[in-house]
Amino acid sequence: MVKSSWFASELRRELGLRNRRWARGRAHVESYGNPPVIVYPPEHPTDEDLSMGTPLKSSRHGNFFDAAYAAIAARPEWMRRFDKIHAQGRALPKPESGRKWRELDSSMSSDALLMNVFCAPGVAESMGVRRALGADGENPPTFGWKARVPLKSGRFDRTEVDMRWGTLLVEAKLTESHFQTRAAAVMEAYRDFDAVFDRELLPRVELTTTRRREATEFPEDYSQEFEEAGVDAGTDLPASARPPATVDNTSSATTGECAYAGYQLIRNVLAAYAHGCSFCVIHDERRPDLREAWFEVMAAVKSAEMRVRLKVLTWQELAALLPKGLQEFLDFKYGIVAQGRVASPAGNATEFE
Numbered sequence: 001m002v003k004s005s006w007f008a009s010e011l012r013r014e015l016g017l018r019n020r021r022w023a024r025g026r027a028h029v030e031s032y033g034n035p036p037v038i039v040y041p042p043e044h045p046t047d048e049d050l051s052m053g054t055p056l057k058s059s060r061h062g063n064f065f066d067a068a069y070a071a072i073a074a075r076p077e078w079m080r081r082f083d084k085i086h087a088q089g090r091a092l093p094k095p096e097s098g099r100k101w102r103e104l105d106s107s108m109s110s111d112a113l114l115m116n117v118f119c120a121p122g123v124a125e126s127m128g129v130r131r132a133l134g135a136d137g138e139n140p141p142t143f144g145w146k147a148r149v150p151l152k153s154g155r156f157d158r159t160e161v162d163m164r165w166g167t168l169l170v171e172a173k174l175t176e177s178h179f180q181t182r183a184a185a186v187m188e189a190y191r192d193f194d195a196v197f198d199r200e201l202l203p204r205v206e207l208t209t210t211r212r213r214e215a216t217e218f219p220e221d222y223s224q225e226f227e228e229a230g231v232d233a234g235t236d237l238p239a240s241a242r243p244p245a246t247v248d249n250t251s252s253a254t255t256g257e258c259a260y261a262g263y264q265l266i267r268n269v270l271a272a273y274a275h276g277c278s279f280c281v282i283h284d285e286r287r288p289d290l291r292e293a294w295f296e297v298m299a300a301v302k303s304a305e306m307r308v309r310l311k312v313l314t315w316q317e318l319a320a321l322l323p324k325g326l327q328e329f330l331d332f333k334y335g336i337v338a339q340g341r342v343a344s345p346a347g348n349a350t351e352f353e
Contacts, residue, residue, distance in 0.1 A: 017347040019107040026062035038107040068120040110174035128321040137166030147271035150191040173283040182263040201300035207259040280311040
């Protein structure tokens with residue numbers, strides 16, 4: 001079987017080429033390392049623009065569809081997603097403005113893709129989109145929703161779900177290599193772990209303890225949205241449930257301890273169970289490895305009633321239901337087009353060599 005790292009690296013390569021072309025005429029920098037990754041800062045009207053009558057609110061961001069960014073800027077609760085500092089900022093040139101790089105600035109960010117789609121005008125109101133996802137309710141999507149998944153200790157996990165829309169929870173993926181790994185003690189500390197899963201059927205790996213790598217060694221090799229486990233009220237997990245070592249985006253390899261693969265999937269299924277929600281993974285069809293990893297976790301869910309609340313959708317399946325302008329943006333910048341269509345050329349395959 002082809003390793004997931006191959007699918008991830010091929011997609012990162014294509015997105016790098018597409019964004020090098022998209023970035024022309026837009027404020028951007030390239031990360032250190034080879035191949036580089038394009039990162040965009042927000043752009044604001046200049047004094048000259050303002051003198052010519054350009055409204056101050058007409059700022060744009062190179063990583064976003066203009067209409068989606070305008071909608072984000074109009075909602076403080078959506079704009080707060082830009083508070084999250086880029087985890088690999090050391091791999092990037094310092095911005096001239098002095099503003100720290102944000103995770104949503106990265107062309108590889110799955111959170112940015114998620115907001116490009118669901119913040120664009122007309123998408124949340126589309127009955128076709130709602131039916132495809134099984135979304136309900138009248139309220140707009142919430143991004144970075146804190147699910148507070150119950151632990152056996154009586155406390156709650158405080159890590160975030162990418163999006164909540166009514167009773168639907170969504171995990172968005174793009175170039176991340178996997179769904180992360182956690183020590184068995186961490187996963188088994190969740191209150192409903194054994195009620196929801198047959199632990200013998202869940203995918204397991206050997207946990208590794210590793211040296212730290214320099215930022216320039218992995219500018220964007222893995223997820224920009226790596227999640228740390230934690231609990232409410234500023235408390236720590238008990239010693240028996242702490243992750244003494246995690247497989248993360250700064251790792252090389254050695255040593256062994258039992259762990260579960262697919263941490264984000266397992267945690268979000270438990271969140272859906274605890275809150276009476278459904279859960280959908282949205283991934284790129286160029287990442288069949290992520291779909292296989294999700295099916296492995298779904299196969300370990302005990303209840304048939306719970307399994308029917310678990311879904312998977314590709315960005316390509318969703319693209320057919322989106323407004324034309326947004327479809328063109330997704331095609332040019334991400335190579336995402338409706339199934340049956342051919343994406344626009346990515347560019348010269350030797351541009352990064």
